[in-house]
Amino acid sequence: MSRSRGRHENTELETLDDVADAYVRLVLALQRHNPNYVDAYFGPHAWRAEARRGRPRPAGDLLARARALLDRARSLPASERRDFLECQLVAVESFARVLSGEHLSWRETLRTLLDAEPLPFRPDEVASVLKRLGALLPGRGLLSDRLERFLRGFDIPKSRLRAVAEASVRVTRARAKALFDLPSREKVRIRLVRGKTWAAYTWYLGRGQSVIDVSLDRLHHPEGLLGAIAHETYPGHHTFHSVREQVLVRGNGWREHSVSPLMSPLSLISEGSGYMALDVIMREPEIRDFVRQELAPIAGLNGGDLERYFAVNSTFGFGEHQNGVIMEAARRLHEERATTKQVVAFMTDCAFSRRLALGVVRFAKTYMAYICAYHLGLDAVKSYLGTGPDRVARYRELLCRPLTPSALRAARALSPRD
Ligand SMILES: [Zn+2]
Numbered sequence: 001m002s003r004s005r006g007r008h009e010n011t012e013l014e015t016l017d018d019v020a021d022a023y024v025r026l027v028l029a030l031q032r033h034n035p036n037y038v039d040a041y042f043g044p045h046a047w048r049a050e051a052r053r054g055r056p057r058p059a060g061d062l063l064a065r066a067r068a069l070l071d072r073a074r075s076l077p078a079s080e081r082r083d084f085l086e087c088q089l090v091a092v093e094s095f096a097r098v099l100s101g102e103h104l105s106w107r108e109t110l111r112t113l114l115d116a117e118p119l120p121f122r123p124d125e126v127a128s129v130l131k132r133l134g135a136l137l138p139g140r141g142l143l144s145d146r147l148e149r150f151l152r153g154f155d156i157p158k159s160r161l162r163a164v165a166e167a168s169v170r171v172t173r174a175r176a177k178a179l180f181d182l183p184s185r186e187k188v189r190i191r192l193v194r195g196k197t198w199a200a201y202t203w204y205l206g207r208g209q210s211v212i213d214v215s216l217d218r219l220h221h222p223e224g225l226l227g228a229i230a231h232e233t234y235p236g237h238h239t240f241h242s243v244r245e246q247v248l249v250r251g252n253g254w255r256e257h258s259v260s261p262l263m264s265p266l267s268l269i270s271e272g273s274g275y276m277a278l279d280v281i282m283r284e285p286e287i288r289d290f291v292r293q294e295l296a297p298i299a300g301l302n303g304g305d306l307e308r309y310f311a312v313n314s315t316f317g318f319g320e321h322q323n324g325v326i327m328e329a330a331r332r333l334h335e336e337r338a339t340t341k342q343v344v345a346f347m348t349d350c351a352f353s354r355r356l357a358l359g360v361v362r363f364a365k366t367y368m369a370y371i372c373a374y375h376l377g378l379d380a381v382k383s384y385l386g387t388g389p390d391r392v393a394r395y396r397e398l399l400c401r402p403l404t405p406s407a408l409r410a411a412r413a414l415s416p417r418d
Pocket residue numbers: 231237270271274
C-alpha cells in the first residue's frame with residue numbers, strides 16, 4: 001500500500017514548486033524525531049500544525065519519502081533552484097537514514113549532510129599556534145590554564161553584557177545597512193539565557209524579526225562578543241534569514257527557503273557567512289579602535305593590556321585554529337568512538353579550557369555533524385569571497401541566491417580569487 005501511495009504522490013509532484021512544498025513538509029515531519037533539526041521555520045502555519053498532529057511518522061516512511069522526492073527533483077530540468085533543492089534533499093535523505101539506525105562513515109556524513117569533503121587536521125599548524133600563544137602568555141602551568149586566566153581578565157561583567165551586546169548590534173547594523181539591502185522593519189532583540197550548549201543563538205521568527213540569545217554561562221570578552229554579534233545578526237544569521245525571506249520566499253515564491261534544517265548544506269553556507277560577517281563590514285584596525293574606544297569602556301575593562309589581548313585573539317582566534325580543533329574532536333567522537341575524556345584531553349592540549357572542551361563534546365553529541373559546518377563553512381565562504389574589491393558583492397550573492405557548497409567550489413575553480 002505504501003508503495004502505490006508513493007507512486008501516486010509522485011505523479012502529483014509536477015513542478016519544482018510541488019517538490020519544494022513537499023520538502024518543507026518532510027523536514028517538519030522529521031523534526032518530530034529530533035527537536036533540534038529545524039533551525040528556523042516561517043512558512044504556512046497549517047503545515048507545522050499538520051506535522052505536529054498525531055504520532056510521528058516512522059523514520060523508515062520518511063526515508064522512503066525523501067528518496068521519492070530526490071528522484072523527482074533529479075528528473076526536473078536543471079537550474080540553480082533545482083540544484084539547491086537536490087542538495088538539501090540529499091541531506092534530508094541522509095538524516096532519515098541515520099534516524100532509521102544506519103551508521104554513516106565520517107566522509108559520507110560530511111558529503112551527504114553538508115555537501116563537503118573533510119578538511120585534513122594539521123598538527124604542525126596547531127603546534128605553531130601553540131608556540132606563538134606560549135610566547136604571548138609566559139608563565140608556569142598548562143597553556144590552556146594560562147589562556148583561560150588571561151581571558152578571564154577581559155570577561156565582561158554579567159551586569160554589563162547586555163549593554164556591550166547592544167552597542168555591538170548598533171555598529172554592525174549601521175555597517176550592514178550601508179552595504180546590503182536590509183528588509184524594512186527588520187529587527188533583533190537580545191535575550192540573556194542560561195543552561196545552553198552554545199555561546200549565542202539566533203532564533204529567526206519570520207517577517208524580519210529575530211531573538212538573539214546570549215549565554216550567561218560563558219565567558220564573553222569584548223572583541224569576541226563583537227564577532228559573535230556580527231555572526232548572529234549583521235550581516236550574519238539574522239541578515240541571512242531576513243534577506244532570503246524577502247528575496248527568495250516573498251519575492252520569488254520559493255517556499256523551500258522558509259525552512260532551515262540544521263544538519264544540511266544550507267547551514268554550511270550560513271555558518272561560513274556568519275564567520276566572515278565582521279570581516280566583510282569592518283577592517284581589523286577599525287574593530288580594534290571600536291573595542292578600545294567603545295566596548296572596553298562600556299564593559300569597564302579599559303585598564304587591561306589590550307594590545308596583548310588583541311595579539312592573543314588573533315593567534316588563538318575565532319576562526320581556523322579553533323574550528324579545526326573542534327572538527328577533529330567531532331571526527332574522533334564519530335569515527336574513532338573516542339571517549340569524552342580522551343577528546344577533552346586532546347582539546348586541552350590544543351589550549352582549550354576544560355570547560356570549553358566539555359561544551360564542545362556536549363554540542364557535538366547534540367547537533368551531530370552540524371558542528372563541522374563551522375570549519376567547512378568558513379573555509380568555503382572565505383575562499384569564495386577572496387580579498388578583491390568584489391567581496392561585498394559576493395557576500396550579497398550568498399545572502400540572496402540559493403547557492404550550494406558545490407556551487408561555491410565550482411565558482412572558485414572557475415575564477416580563483418586572492
Ligand atoms: Zn552560527
